[in-house]
Amino acid sequence: MDEYFIRTEHLYCNYKDENGREAPALIDINLNIKKGEYIAVIGRNGSGKSTLAKLLNMILVPASGKIYIDGRDITSGDLTDSDILDIRRKVGMVFQNPDNQLVATIVEEDIAFGPENLGVPTPEIRRRVDFALETVGMRGYEKHEPHRLSGGQKQRIAIAGVLAMEPECIILDEATSMLDPRGRAEVISTIERLNRERGITVIMITHYMNEAVRADRVIVLSDGRLIRDCTPRQLFSDPDFLRRQGLDVPQSVELIDELRRQGIAISGVPVTQDECAEAIMKCLKNKRKKAENGKDQA
Amino acid sequence: MNNISFGQYYPADSLIHSLDARFKVICAFLYIVCSFLCKNILSFAALLASAVILVAVSGIPMRILLRALRPIIFILLFTVVINMFWTTGETLLFSWWKIRVYYEGIMNALFIAVRIVVLIIGTSIFMTYTTTPIALTDALESLLSPLKVVKAPVHEFAMMITIALRFIPTLTEETNRIMAAQKARGADFTSGSVFKRARALIPVLVPLFVSAFRRADELATAMECRCYHGGEGRTRLNVPHCRPRDFVMLFVIIAFGAGLILINIYGVGYTMK
Numbered sequence: 001m002d003e004y005f006i007r008t009e010h011l012y013c014n015y016k017d018e019n020g021r022e023a024p025a026l027i028d029i030n031l032n033i034k035k036g037e038y039i040a041v042i043g044r045n046g047s048g049k050s051t052l053a054k055l056l057n058m059i060l061v062p063a064s065g066k067i068y069i070d071g072r073d074i075t076s077g078d079l080t081d082s083d084i085l086d087i088r089r090k091v092g093m094v095f096q097n098p099d100n101q102l103v104a105t106i107v108e109e110d111i112a113f114g115p116e117n118l119g120v121p122t123p124e125i126r127r128r129v130d131f132a133l134e135t136v137g138m139r140g141y142e143k144h145e146p147h148r149l150s151g152g153q154k155q156r157i158a159i160a161g162v163l164a165m166e167p168e169c170i171i172l173d174e175a176t177s178m179l180d181p182r183g184r185a186e187v188i189s190t191i192e193r194l195n196r197e198r199g200i201t202v203i204m205i206t207h208y209m210n211e212a213v214r215a216d217r218v219i220v221l222s223d224g225r226l227i228r229d230c231t232p233r234q235l236f237s238d239p240d241f242l243r244r245q246g247l248d249v250p251q252s253v254e255l256i257d258e259l260r261r262q263g264i265a266i267s268g269v270p271v272t273q274d275e276c277a278e279a280i281m282k283c284l285k286n287k288r289k290k291a292e293n294g295k296d297q298a
Numbered sequence: 299m300n301n302i303s304f305g306q307y308y309p310a311d312s313l314i315h316s317l318d319a320r321f322k323v324i325c326a327f328l329y330i331v332c333s334f335l336c337k338n339i340l341s342f343a344a345l346l347a348s349a350v351i352l353v354a355v356s357g358i359p360m361r362i363l364l365r366a367l368r369p370i371i372f373i374l375l376f377t378v379v380i381n382m383f384w385t386t387g388e389t390l391l392f393s394w395w396k397i398r399v400y401y402e403g404i405m406n407a408l409f410i411a412v413r414i415v416v417l418i419i420g421t422s423i424f425m426t427y428t429t430t431p432i433a434l435t436d437a438l439e440s441l442l443s444p445l446k447v448v449k450a451p452v453h454e455f456a457m458m459i460t461i462a463l464r465f466i467p468t469l470t471e472e473t474n475r476i477m478a479a480q481k482a483r484g485a486d487f488t489s490g491s492v493f494k495r496a497r498a499l500i501p502v503l504v505p506l507f508v509s510a511f512r513r514a515d516e517l518a519t520a521m522e523c524r525c526y527h528g529g530e531g532r533t534r535l536n537v538p539h540c541r542p543r544d545f546v547m548l549f550v551i552i553a554f555g556a557g558l559i560l561i562n563i564y565g566v567g568y569t570m571k
Binding site: 054122126 | 431432460461463464467468471513516517519520521522523524525526527531532533534535536537
């Protein structure tokens with residue numbers, strides 16, 4: 001059995017540009033993702049993030065290379081229809097626009113859509129719908145109409161719809177980009193809880209560096225190439241690299257960087273907001289201590 | 299924008315609301331048949347009485363029901379006029395110039411009017427007013443499922459209706475947004491001739507269509523991601539189940555039809571030809 005849940009080898013994928021010419025969307029992607037990992041994928045528009053996501057649950061087919069999901073080669077071509085359904089069940093996907101992924105006019109019917117397609121028996125569907133709603137904190141909304149919910153709530157319903165298929169991995173393709181800050185926070189906390197408590201592998205494609213900071217690992221794509229695969233700490237300790245790639249630098253990292261440039265010594269590699277605040281506090285305390293010591297000596 | 303209601307569903311807690319949607323579709327159909335069975339004055343009276351009972355049982359206010367009749371007022375008037383002036387009979391009531399009105403004509407016009415009104419009220423009570431569109435769609439899918447044998451795309455049809463219903467509010471919202479955007483750039487939708495106003499809508503329709511196609515594409519991908527592969531081997535969260543009351547209702551309607559036939563045979567009074 002494979003120790004990695006997702007593994008790709010020399011993965012290439014092309015797309016047709018507006019002139020009908022084949023252009024590379026992904027070039028030589030080698031990726032290993034363990035079960036239960038929390039991965040952020042960042043990169044500019046057109047860097048191949050969404051293409052990568054769609055390859056992983058067989059919406060797209062690669063030009064060449066191998067993809068293994070849970071030890072199974074999904075590029076081998078001898079897959080039956082039920083194998084494909086099984087892959088899509090294991091690797092669920094949540095998209096950017098909440099309106100364009102909800103199918104039914106009633107919340108519970110929408111969540112049931114996946115299990116219904118999989119032919120799950122009715123009482124079991126009911127159990128899964130209840131459980132999924134509970135997990136995303138939307139209990140009591142069973143009979144609501146999706147179009148009356150807020151963006152964050154719709155996205156949580158979409159996550160519940162994926163959860164009801166009992167996936168092992170959830171890919172979020174910029175799932176927070178159309179939400180207001182509150183909706184974004186709802187979705188992120190839901191996803192993090194699923195990752196922590198249920199061991200679901202999470203692949204989060206995002207433009208928000210503050211979200212990427214919270215992942216176990218960050219993958220950076222640029223023009224179809226995987227150019228960085230490291231921890232957020234390693235990545236964000238190099239703000240110059242991010243700027244070169246045309247990516248945002250998290251505010252916290254930016255602040256520390258600026259302070260250092262002004263000649264203020266800050267120890268460690270603070271990345272998240274909390275760490276940043278702590279590092280600055282520590283720096284201020286040291287300064288005060290030094291000042292007091294200086295006074296004492298005088 | 300948030301209070302768009304689909305169709306004409308009127309939420310209430312009546313006997314008719316609680317019936318299985320499949321039975322209601324059948325009942326509506328049988329009720330239409332019943333209204334065409336009526337031939338003489340007694341059976342039309344019975345039909346009218348049955349409609350009144352139906353209204354009372356359904357708990358739908360009269361003013362809501364009258365709203366359903368508004369679109370057909372023209373057709374109603376038209377058929378009444380045609381029947382009144384073009385029916386020839388034996389008892390001439392009055393004639394003026396080329397117009398002749400017979401007793402039979404008046405009666406026929408009355409009968410047809412009753413038939414149309416009862417038809418509309420009956421079907422809307424059984425279907426649109428007491429059944430949610432989604433239940434109605436499921437009922438149609440279930441009732442038409444025998445057609446799958448001859449490869450009719452019954453499931454696909456039902457899925458199309460479901461998605462259409464789901465996207466009505468989304469696209470309405472989008473239309474309003476595009477119209478607002480065009481208004482902000484000086485578009486004028488309210489003045490000018492009908493032709494001019496229709497032309498002003500083109501810059502609204504084009505982006506609306508583009509966006510609808512994009513949505514359709516994204517939705518298709520999202521459905522595939524959720525393992526959609528047509529109706530084959532699909533199970534349902536809410537399986538419709540029939541209860542004794544559904545059969546009782548069905549029996550009542552059939553008995554009513556049989557009664558009408560008897561009245562036609564043995565009834566007295568004016569009989570329509």
